[in-house]
Amino acid sequence: MKKLMNDVEQIVDEMLNGMVLAHPNDLRRLDGTTVLVRKNAPVQGKVGIVSGGGSGHEPAHGGFVGKGMLDAAVAGEVFTSPTPDQVFEAIKAVDGGKGVLLVIKNYTGDVMNFEMAGEMAEAEGISVKQVVVNDDVAVEDSSFTSGRRGIAGTVFVHKIAGALAEQGAELNEVQAAAEKVIKNVKSMGMSLSPCTVPAAGKPGFTLADNEIEIGTGIHGEPGVERTDVKPAAEIAQILFDKIDADMHLKSGDEVAVLINGLGSTPMMELYVFNNSAAAILKEKGVHVTETIVGEWMTSLEMAGVSLTILKLDDQLTSLLHAPAETTAFKR
Amino acid sequence: MKKLMNDVEQIVDEMLNGMVLAHPNDLRRLDGTTVLVRKNAPVQGKVGIVSGGGSGHEPAHGGFVGKGMLDAAVAGEVFTSPTPDQVFEAIKAVDGGKGVLLVIKNYTGDVMNFEMAGEMAEAEGISVKQVVVNDDVAVEDSSFTSGRRGIAGTVFVHKIAGALAEQGAELNEVQAAAEKVIKNVKSMGMSLSPCTVPAAGKPGFTLADNEIEIGTGIHGEPGVERTDVKPAAEIAQILFDKIDADMHLKSGDEVAVLINGLGSTPMMELYVFNNSAAAILKEKGVHVTETIVGEWMTSLEMAGVSLTILKLDDQLTSLLHAPAETTAFKR
Numbered sequence: 122m123k124k125l126m127n128d129v130e131q132i133v134d135e136m137l138n139g140m141v142l143a144h145p146n147d148l149r150r151l152d153g154t155t156v157l158v159r160k161n162a163p164v165q166g167k168v169g170i171v172s173g174g175g176s177g178h179e180p181a182h183g184g185f186v187g188k189g190m191l192d193a194a195v196a197g198e199v200f201t202s203p204t205p206d207q208v209f210e211a212i213k214a215v216d217g218g219k220g221v222l223l224v225i226k227n228y229t230g231d232v233m234n235f236e237m238a239g240e241m242a243e244a245e246g247i248s249v250k251q252v253v254v255n256d257d258v259a260v261e262d263s264s265f266t267s268g269r270r271g272i273a274g275t276v277f278v279h280k281i282a283g284a285l286a287e288q289g290a291e292l293n294e295v296q297a298a299a300e301k302v303i304k305n306v307k308s309m310g311m312s313l314s315p316c317t318v319p320a321a322g323k324p325g326f327t328l329a330d331n332e333i334e335i336g337t338g339i340h341g342e343p344g345v346e347r348t349d350v351k352p353a354a355e356i357a358q359i360l361f362d363k364i365d366a367d368m369h370l371k372s373g374d375e376v377a378v379l380i381n382g383l384g385s386t387p388m389m390e391l392y393v394f395n396n397s398a399a400a401i402l403k404e405k406g407v408h409v410t411e412t413i414v415g416e417w418m419t420s421l422e423m424a425g426v427s428l429t430i431l432k433l434d435d436q437l438t439s440l441l442h443a444p445a446e447t448t449a450f451k452r
Numbered sequence: 453m454k455k456l457m458n459d460v461e462q463i464v465d466e467m468l469n470g471m472v473l474a475h476p477n478d479l480r481r482l483d484g485t486t487v488l489v490r491k492n493a494p495v496q497g498k499v500g501i502v503s504g505g506g507s508g509h510e511p512a513h514g515g516f517v518g519k520g521m522l523d524a525a526v527a528g529e530v531f532t533s534p535t536p537d538q539v540f541e542a543i544k545a546v547d548g549g550k551g552v553l554l555v556i557k558n559y560t561g562d563v564m565n566f567e568m569a570g571e572m573a574e575a576e577g578i579s580v581k582q583v584v585v586n587d588d589v590a591v592e593d594s595s596f597t598s599g600r601r602g603i604a605g606t607v608f609v610h611k612i613a614g615a616l617a618e619q620g621a622e623l624n625e626v627q628a629a630a631e632k633v634i635k636n637v638k639s640m641g642m643s644l645s646p647c648t649v650p651a652a653g654k655p656g657f658t659l660a661d662n663e664i665e666i667g668t669g670i671h672g673e674p675g676v677e678r679t680d681v682k683p684a685a686e687i688a689q690i691l692f693d694k695i696d697a698d699m700h701l702k703s704g705d706e707v708a709v710l711i712n713g714l715g716s717t718p719m720m721e722l723y724v725f726n727n728s729a730a731a732i733l734k735e736k737g738v739h740v741t742e743t744i745v746g747e748w749m750t751s752l753e754m755a756g757v758s759l760t761i762l763k764l765d766d767q768l769t770s771l772l773h774a775p776a777e778t779t780a781f782k783r
Contacts (some may be wrong), residue, residue, distance in 0.1 A: 123644040123664065125721035125757055127683045132724060139723030142730040143711075143743040179719035199720075313454045333454065352458045380474075385716030387752050388510035389530075390456035392470030393463060399473040412474040416747075421718050422755065426456055451782040 122322045129319045133176045133196055140183055144448045147187055155196040155203060156211045157183045162192050168286040168295045169193070169215030171208065172224040172279060174231050175200040177318070178339060181275065181418045184449025190283035191224075191447070199318050199421070200340045202230030208238030212247060220248030220292035224278050224299065226271030227255040250292055252299040254278055256308040256429065258367050259336030259344055272339050273381040273418040274306035274429045277441070280450070284443035302437065307364045310427030311344070311356055312337040312383060316420050335359055339383070339420045339427075353390070354397035360428040361401050368432060372406025377441055379429035380412070384419040386426055391415070394426050411441060417449070453653045460650045464507045464527055471514055475779045478518055486527040486534060487542045488514045493523050499617040499626045500524070500546030502539065503555040503610060505562050506531040508649070509670060512606065512749045515780025521614035522555075522778070530649050530752070531671045533561035539569030543578060551579030551623035555609050555630060557602030558586040581623055583630040585609055587639040587760065589698050590667030590675055603670050604712040604749040605637035605760045608772070611781070615774035633768065638695045641758030642675070642687055643668040643714060647751050666690055670714070670751045670758075684721070685728035691759040692732050699763060703737025708772055710760035711743065715750040717757055722746070725757050742772060748780070 126132050133155060140157065141150050148157050156173075163169060172182045173195030182194035192215035197203035212221045221242065225235045232253060239249040256274030263270055282299040290298075312334050315324035325341035328334060333351065336344025351359075370376070380395045382388075391414050402409050410433060418427070431437065445452050457463050464486060471488065472481050480491050487504075494500060503513045504526030513525035523546035528534035543552045552573065556566045563584060570580040587605030594601055613630040621629075643665050646655040656672035659665060664682065667675025682690075701707070711726045713719075722745050733740055741764060749758070762768065776783050 123661070123681055123755070125644065125684045125687065125717055125755075126724050127685050127728065132720065135727045136720045136723040139725070139727035139730070139745070142740075143723065143726050143745045177718070177720060179723070184719070313456065330454070350454055353456045354458050356456065384718055385753050385755070386456055387508070387715055387750060388515070388747075389463065389467045389508060389752070392467040392474065392510070393457050394470070395474050396466045396470035397458065399470070409473075414470070414474045416719075419718060421720070422716050424454070424456075424716070424753065 122317050124319060126319060132319050133198055137196060147448055151210055151214055154207055154210050156193055156207060156214065157186050158193040158214050159186055162215045163217040164192065165217045166219060167217050167289065168219045168292050169217055169221040170224060170283055170286055171195065171211045171215060171221055173203055174226050175202060177421045178418050180449035185279045185447050187447030189287050189443060189445035190279045190450065199320065202228065202234045205234045205237035205241065208235050209241045212238060212242040212249060216247045222282060222292060222295050222299065223249060223251040224275065224282065225251055225253045226275055227253045227268055228265045229267060230265065248292055250296040252278065252296060252303060254303055256306045258307050258363050259309050263338055264342040265340065270338050272308050272310060273379055273427050274308045276379060276417045277306050277431050278302045280445060281437060281440040284440040298440065302431065305432040306429060307367050308427050308429040309360045309363050310337055310383065310425060311335045311360065312423050312425035314424040315341055316384060316423035337425065339418060341420065353394045357394060357397040357401055357428065361398065364428065364430055368430060370405060370407050375408045375410050375433045377411040377431040377433055378409050379417065380414040381418055381427045381429060382416040383423040383425040384416065385422045385424045391426060398428060410438060453648050455650060457650060463650050464529060468527060478779055482541055482545055485538055485541050487524055487538060487545065488517050489524040489545050490517055493546045494548040495523065496548045497550060498548050498620065499550045499623050500548055500552040501555060501614055501617055502526065502542045502546060502552055504534055505557050506533060508752045509749050511780035516610045516778050518778030520618050520774060520776035521610045521781065530651065533559065533565045536565045536568040536572065539566050540572045543569060543573040543580060547578045553613060553623060553626050553630065554580060554582040555606065555613065556582055556584045557606055558584045558599055559596045560598060561596065579623055581627040583609065583627060583634060585634055587637045588669065589638050589694050590640050594669055595673040596671065601669050603639050603641060604710055604758045605639045607710060607748045608637050608762050609633045611776060612768060612771040615771040629771065633762065636763040637760060638698050639758050639760040640691045640694050641668055641714065641756060642666045642691065643754050643756035645755040646672055647715060647754035668756065670749060672751065684725045688725060688728040688732055688759065692729065695759065695761055699761060701736060701738050706739045706741050706764045708742040708762040708764055709740050710748065711745040712749055712758045712760060713747040714754040714756040715747065716753045716755045722757060729759060741769060
């Protein structure tokens with residue numbers, strides 16, 4: 122295992138410190154925790170939004186802390202849910218009197234721990250609601266999940282719920298917008314190579330020299346098929362078809378597309394993939410009003426890509442285009 | 453070789469199309485060329501700024517096209533200089549009557565081809581000046597270079613020259629600011645793994661399982677030393693010492709730091725590295741007023757990092773903080 126690091130035990134701690142050192146005017150780390158909050162948290166009169174999960178998916182979620190997206194991100198150990206007490210600290214730190222929305226990716230540990238934290242906060246008089254993102258259409262149930270996994274579509278939930286919260290909406294309205302995104306967002310990924318959890322020291326799975334996996338999860342959970350390397354256009358078609366089996370896109374529909382690199386896929390390849398994906402959508406008459414290409418929800422140094430499609434309506438479009446000032450995502 | 457692509461011969465073409473499809477309101481591709489320009493080029497009454505070079509360094513340089521940075525980026529084949537006629541097309545497309553500055557990374561082919569294009573444009577009555585970035589302190593002369601190589605420090609040249617041009621400065625003033633950046637910016641990189649040029653099909657060099665290379669160039673050119681894997685803090689110290697042997701930083705100096713991932717290094721590791729680098733600068737009493745962490749000047753899927761330090765004065769600080777609206781870099 123070759124990684125740019127000092128001590129496996131300190132990797133999350135040093136990462137969080139390195140983030141705050143890079144963005145001292147934007148981020149603050151709550152003392153003694155793995156929680157990053159907006160420098161000015163809590164924002165009075167605004168619904169607070171808390172997300173997080175295991176580390177190793179950077180820039181998710183710390184990179185999305187800032188005006189127009191998250192108020193706090195809670196980091197667990199690599200690919201491991203943060204504990205309820207950490208999430209509880211985040212909730213308390215960002216409650217500005219209008220309550221707090223928890224955005225949880227659908228993994229059993231995350232759901233359990235965030236829920237427990239929510240209950241702890243409710244017991245102290247803070248209103249807490251939650252949404253669970255399950256955008257990954259690849260498989261039902263998986264290594265760490267009951268139901269569908271939450272992957273890159275989560276970024277759209279952060280963006281849209283965050284924008285509405287920034288406008289002063291109430292907790293139930295912010296929750297409803299987040300639920301609307303979840304209902305309308307689907308994703309699927311594939312990998313060309315595995316990744317190595319630092320504490321494990323070896324790859325979580327292996328792929329042969331000419332083998333790729335379709336439908337892999339962001340922790341390397343099994344996908345739907347292992348196959349020979351295929352052209353990007355064919356991969357885009359496979360991912361799109363599985364997504365569309367759920368979305369049933371029609372000519373004239375408006376969508377936002379997120380092309381997400383899993384960690385070690387060069388921008389060159391992501392843009393080649395986008396070129397292929399855009400052709401599929403155009404052929405179908407679907408209007409792509411927004412395309413976001415980059416690394417948003419990674420799996421350490423895994424090579425691969427995920428395709429996310431969000432079906433838009435006027436409210437979602439408007440909130441998607443609202444300002445965001447985070448360290449990883451600006452508009 | 454496993455890459456997300458369709459046809460090796462078409463990879464740059466499809467990448468450029470994929471970029472324009474993702475950013476149709478920001479970028480335009482000049483017909484029949486590999487040139488990306490700002491959608492509204494030429495901007496009348498503004499010095500145009502053109503950069504570029506071989507592909508494979510994305511987001512450099514197409515990702516830096518936009519308000520406050522570049523007017524055009526010219527893409528060559530992977531790790532290969534664009535031809536003079538392509539650069540000439542870029543110059544003509546962005547000249548808004550105040551002349552054009554060429555920002556060239558110091559590689560023999562780039563310098564020759566951009567200079568030739570500049571002469572072609574001058575012959576047509578366009579004022580053209582150029583600067584050559586040579587920030588890499590690792591080695592003097594290298595596989596493709598006479599003198600020092602130009603690497604990630606180029607991003608600061610784009611940012612600062614671009615900001616001044618946006619303010620309406622004259623060509624000689626924009627050139628002088630770019631030269632000031634070049635005089636004050638130093639970088640050095642290291643790699644944990646090589647990368648594979650698509651047309652070559654195999655890695656440009658090899659490293660053993662426990663081996664890293666210090667001072668590698670962004671095309672995999674030889675560095676200064678191959679050694680066992682070392683902790684991030686030790687690597688940061690090696691890179692800093694070599695940079696400081698040139699910069700002679702003193703307590704109280706103000707600097708901007710750019711931590712650049714070479715392609716497949718996770719954000720987690722880049723932030724761990726920043727944590728280590730920041731400690732070195734703090735110990736020395738150097739004041740870091742700006743830290744930029746991410747992938748800015750990559751080498752396809754190479755794993756590794758480069759450290760760039762820019763010594764600031766009031767003018768450079770002000771221009772560094774000016775607005776920028778590009779697809780890869782926003783502020």
